[in-house]
Amino acid sequence: MKMFNKLMLSVALGSAAAGAAAAQTEVVIWVGGEPGETTIYETLADELSAANPDVVYTVVTNTSDVFNPALVPALSAGEGPDLFTFGTGPGQPAALIDGGLVADLTPYYYEHGWDEVIPEGVLMQTSKDGKLWALGNEVESTGIFYNKAIFEEVGIAVPRTWAEMQAAVAALKEAGYDTPIGLGAADKWSISHWQSMMFGRYAGPEGIENVLFADGKWTDAPFVAASDRLQQMGSDGWFGPNPVAINYAEMMDSFWAGDLPMTFTGPWVINGGIDAAGDRAGQYGVFQAPPFEEGQEIVPTESIGNGWYIRSNSEHKDEAVAYLNALFMTTEGRTKLLTGGMVPVGPLGEASQNAQIPEMRAELNASVDRYRDNGTVPAFLDTITPGRLTNVAYDGLQALLLDAMSPEEFTQELQSAWEKAKEDGEAMEQGGVAPR
DSSP states (O other): OHHHHHHHHHHHHHHHHTGGGGGSEEEEEEEESOTTOOOHHHHHHHHHHHHOTTEEEEEEEEOHHHHHHHHHHHHHTTOSOSEEEEEOSTTTTHHHHHTTOBOOOHHHHHHTTGGGTSOHHHHHHHEETBEEOOEEOOEEOOEEEEEHHHHHHHTOOOOOSHHHHHHHHHHHHHTTOSOSEEOOBTTSHHHHHHHHHHHHHHHHHHHHHHHHHSSOOTTSHHHHHHHHHHHHHHHTTTTOSOGGGSBHHHHHHHHHTTOOSEEEEOGGGHHHHHHHHGGGGGGEEEEOOOOSSTTOOOOOBOEESEEEEEBTTOSOHHHHHHHHHHHHSSHHHHHHHHHTTOOOSSOOHHHHHHSOOOHHHHHHHHHHHHTGGGOOBOSOGGGTSOHHHHHHHHHHHHHHHTTSSOHHHHHHHHHHHHHHHHHTTOSOOOOOBOOO
């Protein structure tokens, strides 16, 4: 209860400082972050409060070690936030939804056009029992980051087919780059980014959903084929002579130093990379890996870290929804999110053109939007599958690269761990919103 009391004191102090705000309808918003840090969430709250004299939006920011233990007691006491961010992975929102602590957002989903913005892949992670319980917050995608100067030096272009990709890797190795694609596989999780993307490419969005929510198996042919392709890339030296000996941070340092031509990663590296590369930052770009097989589609990856929930007994649900609409459903709000370093769910369109963002971020966003009509697949399977499966995947992916395990053995290990996790109720439940 100390955590709960601490947060509620923060709300009380913020309201008192607002002066006349005490006589207004107050919408309390909890978000994760560093206390005292000014974010887009506070900026928007101030703007909405100024535009609506009868409503004041109060944002309380705190770190997860304070936020998470306080949340359920606060909601259970009916004194918690009206609107808040929280996890969407397996097990995380169960206590909130099953305990009746959060509101059903399905009516707003249809009434406010959210159904035209939220991708199906994100919806599957924020819904349950045919109802929407959270609006997905920022998304992260992955892509191949590359050094344009090295490509120009070697005389290669961004590959559009698998044959061109093979030729590019061969040319880079011939030019003396013994690690064409940095991996940092000593940390294991970096390999899982490839796994997530390649499983999605070979199985498609439907194939991934069939395993996660129906009777599909990780031993199905597409997953074996994807694992085989990844192992072959490792055997052919695409990730260097010994990729499991180098950790992710060391690999990224080499990439930004200009020693590695490519790496597969996400937007979290961009700001640090710009600082590390200095005046060479403009030499770096991003593209989506070409199809691994003839006739295969490019399906971009997208995963969300958390979602926005509304307290079930809040008296200010409409005002909370107005905040979400301003943040996610307007070009202005989406532009501000992008400029602030966050990517909202759904097509970026005009917001991407208006936002002031690094060129690498713009290229990554554009590469995702270009193929969005093909659907999306999870960027990070390890965040939406049970921990026991993640551990098996991490160890197995290293074993694949070391040729210590066959693709068939790897996928069988995954399936065995998956079946046990499902038996124990650890798997994420079926998502999707019932048609109106």
